[in-house]
Structure formats: C-alpha cells, structure tokens
Amino acid sequence: MSSAPTATAPGAPPGGSPLADVTASETSLRRYLHGLPGVDAVGLEARAAMLGTRSIKNASKAHAIDLAISMIDLTTLEGADTPGKVRSLCAKGANPDPSDRTTPKVAAICVYPDMVATAKEALAGSGIHVASVATAFPAGRAALDVKLADTRDAVAAGADEIDMVIDRGAFLAGRYGKVFEEILAVKEACGTAHLKVIFENGELSTYDNIRRASWLAMLAGADFIKTSTGKVAVNATLPNTLLMLEAVRDFRAATGTQVGVKPAGGIRTSKDAIKYLVTVNETAGEDWLHPDWFRFGASSLLNDLLMQRQKLSTGHYSGPDYVTVD
Template structure:
C-alpha cells in the first residue's frame, strides 16, 4: 500500500491492524535523501523578500507565535504577564496583531484562560508527561483531561520516543489516538522531539504515524532538547502534510518549536512553508512557531519598518 492509497479511515484501520502491518507501511515510505533535503532547506533559507512582503511576513509570523513559558519556576504572575503580551504584543501600537496562543503547563491553564478571556488568543497546554513522555497511559490521559477541563483550547502531547525508536509503532499510534479522544474539542499537537529521532527517515515515519492517529498538528520539539527545530526537519514534515492532504483531502498543521529566535529565521520558515506545502499553510490555523524570545525580535523588526529606527532590546518586555 502506498501513501497515495490512503483515502479513508478504512485504509488507516487496515494499516494499523497490527504492529507488523504498521511497520510495513512506515518502512515502505520513500526514504529521505539527507543531502538533498539539507541542500533544499539551505537554498530556501537564502531567498530574499521585498519590503512590502517583509512587512506582511512579520505580522503573519507574530500571528503564528505560540508564546511559551515552560519552566519549573513559572508563577501565576508570569503567566498573566505573558498572556497580556500575547493579546497586545506592542501596547504602543494597536495595529500590531495578537499572537496565536499562550503555551503553559496544565496547572497554569486556568490562569492564562482567565487573563485571555474572549480575546481570541488560545491557551495551549503541554501534557502526557512533558517533556519526557515517560509515564503510564492512565497518567498521560489524566494529564490531558486536566488541561482540557481547565480550559485548554489546544493540547501539545509528547510521544514516547523510546517506544518509537524500539519499533513499537502501534503502541505510539494507540497512545496518540487515545490522547486525541481525551482532548474532546481541543486541538491536538503531537511533539516528536526530532533531536532524539536520529534520522530523517524516522521524522517522515512519525509524521505519517501521527497523522494517521488523528493529530491536528505535528510539532518538532519540546524546546528542552538540542537540536530543536531545524529547517531540514521542518521541510520533511511539510512534505508529509502536503502529501497527506493530496492523499486524504485533510489539512494538518506544522509547528517548529525551539531555537527560532530571530525574525530572519522566522521568514526562512515562512518561505519554506510557501514553497513546500503551499500558500494554504500560511495561516495560524495551519502553521505555528513555538517560541519565547522570537516575538521580541519580530516586534523590533516591525518597529524598524514602521518608524525607520530600531528600538533598544529593553523596549519590549523580556520573557
């Protein structure tokens, strides 16, 4: 069975009826040309854009940011401040768009939700024993349910990389599917931690596995492991969602996270999205940046374009 033959839930049911059939499908996917993928990613990263396009790209990137704090020292005050910044990234400029979401630990969801109100900025919560993914299934599901009941609009789950690398593909599939069910109406982002997956072929395989299991988004990293997001890894994930839509008619989102710190880097990713997946993905519903420091550089570049001068690094709040 080829990738293009997946066109209905029945196909997925057939593929996932056993570990052997799922392994056969995943290992039957076309192999990734490492040199070619890295060369194409590097080439796309050198593209330049015109001034008017850059202004649009900066605003679009701001709208795609999941403003994130995932530290053990997080406090309610820090989360409220972050939520306020997500709603009004530049308080001095009401034309500046809001961020897409605020991403926090489950125990901070209620605080973020209360602050954001009906602003339209979503609350995303990491779950399933983030960042390791090493916990019993009932604990992972309870973690998810807690986040959703607290008001999370989106859940960012992390896969068990040990299970995946050991070839227990059906276990990973079933965990994703169960978490998707536990999410109810909340959207599910599945974090791969690509820095631990060893090969680009594994990135392609887990992308397909997660999409078959019901992911709304596929996400590179937790931000806790290096390397985190990279252009070649994101290229492979964008190819996967493009091919998935061609095969099934369904769009799946992509979220690179970790290590994207500058507007220049963000624009490289947007160029890649447009060239690889297509313009339909140039929308916060289908592409996000997981970041904490990226927003400040986007704001500094935006201010430079509107005023002709750079603001100091302390002009915007530090996160």
C-alpha cells in the same frame, strides 16, 4: 480520528490499501511506515539551505513579520513559572506593542497544565487560544493512565489545544502500535481541543524516522505535528521542518485531510521566522500560511519580530526598553 480513512498514501503497496487496513495491526503499520520512501538527506538539506537564502522585499517583509507574530505560540514552560508571570505573558500576547495597536495578537499562550486556568482567565475575550503541554512533558515517560489524566486535567481547566509528546523509546524500539494507540487515546481525551503531537526530532536521529513519525501521528488523528519540546540540544531545524511539511502536503493529497505543522525551539529572529514562512509557501503552499495550520513555538522570537516591525515602520530601532524581557 482524521477523516477520509479509506484513502491511500504514498508508500502503500501497488494497487493501494485502505488506511484503516494500514493501522489494523502492528505488522501492517510497520510494513507501511517502513515502506515510505527513504529520505535523501543531502537533497533535503540542500533544498532547505536554498530556501533559506531567499530574500523578500520590504513590503512583503512587513506582511511576513505580522504573519509570523500571528502564528506564535508564546510559551513559558519553566519550573519557576508563577501565576503573575503567566498573566504578564498573556497581556503581552494580547497586546504585543502597546504603542501600536495595529500589531497582531499571537495565536496562543502555551503553559503547563496547572497554569491553564490562570491563562484562560487572563485571555478571556481575546480570541487567543490556551495551549497546554501534557502527557508527562517533556520526556513522556509515564503510564498511559497518567498521561490521559494529565490531558483531561488540562482540558477541564480550559485548554483549547494539547501538545503531547510521543514515547520516543517505544518509537525507536519499533513499537509503532504502542505509539499509535497512545496518540489515539490522547486524541479522545482531548475532546474538542486540538491535538499537537511532538516528536522530539533531535532524539529520533534520522530523517527516515521523522518521516515515519509524521505519518504515524497523522494516521492516528493529530491536528498538528510538532518538531520538538525546546528542552533538548537539537530542536527545530529548517530541514526537519521541511520534511514534515512535505509529509502534511502528501497526506492531504492522499486523504483530503489537512494537518498543521509547528516548529518549536531555537527560532529566535525575524530572519529565521521568514525562512520558515518561505519554506511553508514553497513546500506545502499558501493554504498553510495561516495560524490554523502553522505555528512557531517560541518565547523570545516575538521580541525580535516587534523590533524589526518598528524598524520597518520608523526607519530606526528603539532602545532596549522597547520590548519586555520575559
């Protein structure tokens, strides 16, 4: 559970009420979540578009590219994953550019639970975390005991971080208490592993739902809130990430507890990554510009960052064999 449970948050009734009271019942939780300010969709999208046009100088761009590399959860989540593919990905994450040892390492390697032990062994001594999806990823359609077993298996195999999916069906049906209790239970099953809670924003349909899901997950003790699985048509977007950054900013202001944000799916270019970093800085602030508080869930983004990094260093792009094809 997050600390400072007696603080109040935006949207609470006049005079405020303890967060512990907010989560005491389904009724109080619903009242609280539906009392959060509605999202001005036009204003949100306009601000995201404006932030997306910001340009930065080359010296700042070099720093931004290195920062983005250090924030990547380098990911493979395919049915055809093999131990060899995972070991290769781990080697790339630990040493992204063998020709330039100043290149930062990625933050984590993200795999399915059955590949955690392989990744853990391959990354021994690297300082890179092993993240594992769990809780019947990506649909989340399983009984709670199955989800908890999935989580415990990943942690037992050595996972440092667990990326869980919420039950979107329960959330959209307004069964907020069920979603809250599942996050609590998974958080407990994580032990010392950090918990990232995935909303699948493309299925939540509205910005109001994304704001409610953000507060619900943070109230339940999420260490990170994550946009998406990367397995649906609509994944991370700048507006929905901006909305989540506003939520973590406001949650820290209310409780003193800082929560991370992870956009995932569809972020493929350095230009896109820099737009997200600008949005982090302008919305949540510099405190979130660190791998402990912001991550990119990505598989192909690293290659473009490496090519742009070399372009800044040498003045030209390398040939197609400069980066590996994952």
